[in-house]
Amino acid sequence: MAEEVSSQMNSLSISETNPSSSATISLVSGDDIVFKVEPTIAKEMETVQSFIDETDGKITTIPLPNISSHDLPYVIEYCEKSIAGKITKEFEAEFVKKLNNEEVKELFLAANYLNIKKLLDFLSQVIADRIANKSVEYVRRYFGIENDFTPEEEAKLREELAWTFTGVDPDDEDEN
Amino acid sequence: MAKDTKLKAMVDRISELPDELLSHILSFLPLNFAYTTGLISKRWKTLCKLMIDLHFDDKLVKGEEEFQRFGRCVDKVMLSPDMNNQPIRGFHLNCCHPELLLFDYDQWIEAAKLRGVQDLQLQLSVFPFKTAYEMSKWESRTKSMEDKFISVAPNNIFSCRTLVILKLERLCVAGNILSVHLPLLKTLHLKSVYLQNSDNLKKLISKSLVLEDLYVMVGYKERASIPLARVDKGPFHVLFKAVYHNLQFLRVQIGHLFFNPYPLSHFIYFLILFFVL
Known part of the structure; x- marks a missing residue:
């Protein structure tokens, strides 16, 4: 309940900062929270923009069932910075600091769904940085993947891939 | 739950x-x-x-032994039979270890070509050496400045029908460019690249017909044959004639001295640049 209220406040504050209400686009998250954004933000989201184009701009309320009200503000924030040309190393570092592993994955899915190439590339790099040089077991846990090799198959493959091994970093504490 | x-x-x-x-x-x-x-x-x-994008970078590789492993890794990815049918888009090789010479990197490039590479970037900064010993070991094997740059075979690189982006940095093209076939090339960056002589540059650029983005900063191996006073406008005329409507970005620096490590020469070089531009 508290979460819902804070999300609504979030959406309120966003609509307040964008007063030109006639032209705004309403993005509806999977849990039915409405986020009003400038059309320029929608342009950054190819999926949304193509939806608007298809209906000749008549429809300005766009349901995004795959994206939660928790993730959408992050996406909007990134798009706003991107339009303002303010995606700096510092911004990216700050942005990513706020996100735990689950959120990074959720946002990656959202960026893919909305087709925002810059955000997708950025999050790919973030995910890559978080799994780089970790043990195979850690990466399996990170993505929630079952090992479907038999022990014999795995041993054989480990031998084949011996050339790829460098030092393995200690695993981070799992967050989930 | x-x-x-x-x-x-x-x-x-x-x-x-x-x-x-x-x-x-x-x-x-x-x-x-x-x-x-x-x-x-x-x-x-x-x-x-x-x-589809293979980016090899040895900046985290320390020491000769680790580089050997790095090199074998590139060998494996580029040359092993079960990989060579896989199409690729990008091949970047960023190398600063002199031990690169122990590997057949021309063959890596050839393999990238066969796999339909569109974006080829080579940055082979064998400099700087970490120790005087490494430097002297290298010195004994080479005679002049440009020999300290890694050489690549020209016909390997400048004849590739799939290439769209070609960026070369800090390397030396061995011998004359005999044939140029880059029908799709839009971006050509030559940064600290040694060519045999200015004819090679002319040939390269005049045959790259769809160029949009050109960056040239080259030196010539046959510098003795070109007097300093003629750090001429010649190549520029050729450049501007050769590269016509498509070009959107052009940056050119041509000199004979900029690889020379002495500050005075740098100074002269920049003077020349100023004059020419």
Whole structure:
């Protein structure tokens, strides 16, 4: 309940900062929270923009069932910075600091769904940085993947891939 | 409990991602580690072979032994029989270890060509040496400045029908460029690149017909034959004649001295630049 209220406040504050209400686009998250954004933000989201184009701009309320009200503000924030040309190393570092592993994955899915190439590339790099040089077991846990090799198959493959091994970093504490 | 269900749902969504997207993540990993992920599951074993951008960078490689492993890794990815049918888009080789000479890097480039590379970038900064000993070891093997740059075979690089982007930095093109076939090349950057003589540059540029972005900063091996006073406008006329309507970006620096490590020569070089531009 508290979460819902804070999300609504979030959406309120966003609509307040964008007063030109006639032209705004309403993005509806999977849990039915409405986020009003400038059309320029929608342009950054190819999926949304193509939806608007298809209906000749008549429809300005766009349901995004795959994206939660928790993730959408992050996406909007990134798009706003991107339009303002303010995606700096510092911004990216700050942005990513706020996100735990689950959120990074959720946002990656959202960026893919909305087709925002810059955000997708950025999050790919973030995910890559978080799994780089970790043990195979850690990466399996990170993505929630079952090992479907038999022990014999795995041993054989480990031998084949011996050339790829460098030092393995200690695993981070799992967050989930 | 609710959180568990949500996580499970998300895990499923991650594993539902198409192969292209997962291999896209792999392309941001250090290359050898990207291949290590083949151990994750049967599906991931095939994913790394789908990677279309191969970026090899030895900046984290320390010492001769580790470089050997790095080199063998490139060998494996580029030359092993089960890889060479996989099409690729990008091949970047960023190397600063002199031990690169122990490997057949021309063959790596050839393999990239055969796999349809569109974006080829080589940055072979064998300098700087970390110790005087390394320097002297190198000195004894080479005679003049340009010999200290790694040489690549010209006909390997300048004849590739799929290439769209070609960026070369800090290397030396061995011998004359005999044939140029770059029908799709839009971006050509030559940065601290040694060519045999200015004819080679003319040939290269006049035959790259669809260029849009050109950056030239070259030196010539036959510098003795070109008097300093003639650090001429000749090449520029050729450049401007050769590169016509398509060109959107042009940066040119041509000199004979800029590889020389002495400050005075640098100074002269910049004077020349100023004069020419």
